[in-house]
Amino acid sequence: MIALLEFLGVGILTGILSSMFGFGGGLIVIPVLYWLLPSHDIPDTLLMHVAVATSLAIMIINSTNSTLSHHRKKNIIWPIFWKLAPGIAVGAFIGGLVSHFFDDAILRYLFIIFVLYTIISSFVKKSFIQVNSEPIKLPGPVMNSVVGGVIGIIATLLGIGGSVFTVPYLRKCRLKMLNAVALATPLSLPIALIGSGSNLFTGLTQSSLPASCFGYIFLPAFFGIGIGGFIGVPIGVRLAQRLPDQIFSKVYLGLLVLVAISMVI
Numbered sequence: 001m002i003a004l005l006e007f008l009g010v011g012i013l014t015g016i017l018s019s020m021f022g023f024g025g026g027l028i029v030i031p032v033l034y035w036l037l038p039s040h041d042i043p044d045t046l047l048m049h050v051a052v053a054t055s056l057a058i059m060i061i062n063s064t065n066s067t068l069s070h071h072r073k074k075n076i077i078w079p080i081f082w083k084l085a086p087g088i089a090v091g092a093f094i095g096g097l098v099s100h101f102f103d104d105a106i107l108r109y110l111f112i113i114f115v116l117y118t119i120i121s122s123f124v125k126k127s128f129i130q131v132n133s134e135p136i137k138l139p140g141p142v143m144n145s146v147v148g149g150v151i152g153i154i155a156t157l158l159g160i161g162g163s164v165f166t167v168p169y170l171r172k173c174r175l176k177m178l179n180a181v182a183l184a185t186p187l188s189l190p191i192a193l194i195g196s197g198s199n200l201f202t203g204l205t206q207s208s209l210p211a212s213c214f215g216y217i218f219l220p221a222f223f224g225i226g227i228g229g230f231i232g233v234p235i236g237v238r239l240a241q242r243l244p245d246q247i248f249s250k251v252y253l254g255l256l257v258l259v260a261i262s263m264v265i
Contacts, residue, residue: 011224012232018233019235020236022188030051041210052107055160056156057217060196062229063185069233080175087147088151088190092190092191096156099195111158114164118164121168128172129250151191177245200217
């Protein structure tokens with residue numbers, strides 16, 4: 001019961017952050033699970049795999065909930081979604097197929113490297129913090145497919161959804177932060193569905209996992225954090241509506257810094 005309440009609190013926080021920043025919760029859920037799972041009889045060699053798989057399963061709930069909330073507020077530009085979604089879905093499928101070939105430590109270091117890359121590149125490219133009033137400009141279909149595929153592969157391997165990559169990409173295309181994070185929520189769904197499904201089946205071969213796991217998915221965290229998300233998501237959407245664009249972008253980067261520090265430590 002204590003563990004479920006613990007995860008419920010994490011779920012409220014991730015629900016707020018997933019709807020505010022399009023994370024799907026992965027950037028918060030993975031570090032938290034990495035700290036908590038050893039006390040729940042998860043083998044050290046499988047910590048990152050279980051954290052990633054559980055994060056992807058939770059992302060299905062949070063991304064669906066956030067998508068519906070942002071759609072009601074008319075924050076999602078659906079034509080852009082359809083340009084990126086097919087590539088992301090293909091990339092997610094590839095990432096799901098190859099994920100079990102990666103060592104646990106490698107996944108952790110990849111997670112840290114990509115978060116740090118996003119932070120540094122976003123500070124260097126001032127266009128992330130300040131988007132001018134020029135019209136939205138997306139590249140052609142080939143580039144969108146390539147970018148979507150890369151996002152799908154990396155995000156599925158790391159269990160973080162697409163926000164870390166889609167939001168900077170969409171900012172470069174001159175979208176406001178509100179529209180960029182709103183788009184990141186439905187774009188995380190193919191990653192979550194395909195990634196969690198593949199991790200579920202590959203995890204079923206691991207006899208060292210406790211009965212509280214279904215494949216690589218740790219069920220107490222899935223239910224506790226998933227339920228908490230229903231409380232947190234509406235709060236996050238309301239906050240996102242009120243934040244000025246430049247402050248929004250700086251808070252986004254600040255949160256990434258905290259996540260990177262937590263995983264390094």
